[in-house]
Amino acid sequence: MKNTSSPRSLAIQVLVAWHDSGEVIASHLDRIVFGRDLPARDRQLAVHLVRGVLRQLQYLDRVLASYSKTPPEKMKPLTLMALRVGILQLLFLDRIPASAAVNETVKALRQARQPRWLTGFVNGVLRRIAREHQEGRIPPPGKMDPPVRNHPDWLVTRWEKRFGRPLTEAICTANNLEPSLCLRTNTLKISPDELLHLLHRKDIKATPGRFAPGSIILPGHSGAVTSLPGFDEGLFQIQDEAAQLASLLLGPLRAGQNYLDGCAGLGGKSLHLAALLEHGAALTALEPDSRRFRLLRENLRRLGLLDRVTPAQTTLEDFSARTTERFAGILVDAPCSGTGVIRRQPDIRWNRKATDFPRYREKQLHLLDQAAALLASGGVLVYTTCSLEPEENEEVVADFLEKHPQFQLQSCRELLPEPARKLVDREGFFRPTPADGLDGFFGARMVRGDED
Numbered sequence: 248m249k250n251t252s253s254p255r256s257l258a259i260q261v262l263v264a265w266h267d268s269g270e271v272i273a274s275h276l277d278r279i280v281f282g283r284d285l286p287a288r289d290r291q292l293a294v295h296l297v298r299g300v301l302r303q304l305q306y307l308d309r310v311l312a313s314y315s316k317t318p319p320e321k322m323k324p325l326t327l328m329a330l331r332v333g334i335l336q337l338l339f340l341d342r343i344p345a346s347a348a349v350n351e352t353v354k355a356l357r358q359a360r361q362p363r364w365l366t367g368f369v370n371g372v373l374r375r376i377a378r379e380h381q382e383g384r385i386p387p388p389g390k391m392d393p394p395v396r397n398h399p400d401w402l403v404t405r406w407e408k409r410f411g412r413p414l415t416e417a418i419c420t421a422n423n424l425e426p427s428l429c430l431r432t433n434t435l436k437i438s439p440d441e442l443l444h445l446l447h448r449k450d451i452k453a454t455p456g457r458f459a460p461g462s463i464i465l466p467g468h469s470g471a472v473t474s475l476p477g478f479d480e481g482l483f484q485i486q487d488e489a490a491q492l493a494s495l496l497l498g499p500l501r502a503g504q505n506y507l508d509g510c511a512g513l514g515g516k517s518l519h520l521a522a523l524l525e526h527g528a529a530l531t532a533l534e535p536d537s538r539r540f541r542l543l544r545e546n547l548r549r550l551g552l553l554d555r556v557t558p559a560q561t562t563l564e565d566f567s568a569r570t571t572e573r574f575a576g577i578l579v580d581a582p583c584s585g586t587g588v589i590r591r592q593p594d595i596r597w598n599r600k601a602t603d604f605p606r607y608r609e610k611q612l613h614l615l616d617q618a619a620a621l622l623a624s625g626g627v628l629v630y631t632t633c634s635l636e637p638e639e640n641e642e643v644v645a646d647f648l649e650k651h652p653q654f655q656l657q658s659c660r661e662l663l664p665e666p667a668r669k670l671v672d673r674e675g676f677f678r679p680t681p682a683d684g685l686d687g688f689f690g691a692r693m694v695r696g697d698e699d
């Protein structure tokens with residue numbers, strides 16, 4: 248498709264590239280939308296359209312199927328994505344007039360040099376859908392027969408077996424809504440109350456989070472996070488409350504002790520752990536991926552934490568092979584399928600296969616084995632994922648404990664503030680789901696006893 252930069256065109260280009268490559272949507276958004284000099288409004292609309300299509304994909308196709316003789320699965324990706332982007336605007340984006348939704352979508356196809364018969368077909372389908380929607384004849388996803396969940400059937404079936412139907416429905420519903428942005432206050436620089444004041448002074452709607460101390464929710468905020476007041480000064484980081492609570496599971500981070508974040512990524516939890524260190528305690532943060540490591544360093548610098556945290560670009564395996572140091576606590580926030588964060592990364596539901604879970608499990612167990620060897624006697628090992636799947640969570644912990652009988656499971660309950668304790672199950676695992684208004688997470692805390 249020719250590179251044009253209207254928001255509809257860009258959204259269609261991103262979705263086609265995602266369809267053709269099978270790569271995560273973020274890489275295409277980075278290249279096609281963020282890598283371009285665009286007015287902020289256009290960028291926001293393009294992103295909104297992409298994310299909306301991914302959240303409503305099955306529903307959009309069900310609606311489309313009733314207005315087109317060619318079934319959606321037989322259409323060329325470009326036609327299909329344009330129709331999905333068009334229908335999304337008609338059915339979900341009230342602030343866009345129907346005429347603009349239709350005309351601009353058709354224009355994007357013309358700019359992509361599509362033949363007249365095709366633009367005519369798309370125009371006709373979208374106009375009929377617009378008319379029938381105005382007449383109230385298109386039922387919403389939950390009122391379709393059968394209801395549309397906008398998740399692959401295999402995943403819904405798997406969740407229904409474990410969670411039951413009501414909780415599965417609640418999770419799917421939450422995953423189909425744009426979640427609010429959540430901040431973690433950098434309490435080393437500002438108090439949560441002062442940060443709330445600062446946001447309110449700029450007319451930004453902000454409320455304290457329900458579970459994590461120092462968390463702030465920005466309901467309905469859709470602008471760039473970099474333009475929020477206090478971003479450049481490092482007064483906060485973006486982090487869901489569930490992830491904020493997960494860091495607390497390693498606590499308390501005692502004076503004079505050394506701690507390790509074995510899979511630091513961009514530093515979400517390292518930044519938080521750094522703020523929790525008691526006097527003289529230190530944190531080492533490992534991340535092998537060069538792009539992530541660069542962003543980890545940038546984040547540590549922005550929040551003013553480079554004196555508390557030593558970042559190292561390496562794998563846990565290489566680090567373990569080189570060091571003789573033993574740590575009082577290690578966090579393994581392992582790579583995972585991410586089925587708990589589908590509401591923030593809506594493409595995950597379409598990118599995953601059931602056969603992915605055993606592959607992740609193997610890597611997760613391997614990382615825990617590596618971490619175990621680096622832990623001092625009496626040390627704490629915290630294992631977290633943003634997956635809802637047992638293969639990656641309690642089954643990994645069970646395998647690990649069987650292999651390492653010197654470790655004992657401890658309940659996560661006591662480590663969490665009162666409102667968050669209900670997110671811990673009977674076995675002591677931390678297990679929020681999107682139905683709690685949080686990202687889906689898993690956390691286990693294990694303590695190393697005497698050597699065997």
Ligand SMILES: C[S@@+](CC[C@H](N)C(=O)[O-])C[C@H]1O[C@@H](n2cnc3c(N)ncnc32)[C@H](O)[C@@H]1O
Nearest residue numbers: 510511512513514515516536562563580581582
């Ligand atoms: C779930 S992400 C970490 C997220 C991060 N803790 C946060 O809170 O933002 C997992 C990270 O593990 C890294 N990783 C993958 N293999 C690794 C290994 N062998 N050793 C250490 N880190 C690894 C990945 O590059 C990825 O950034």
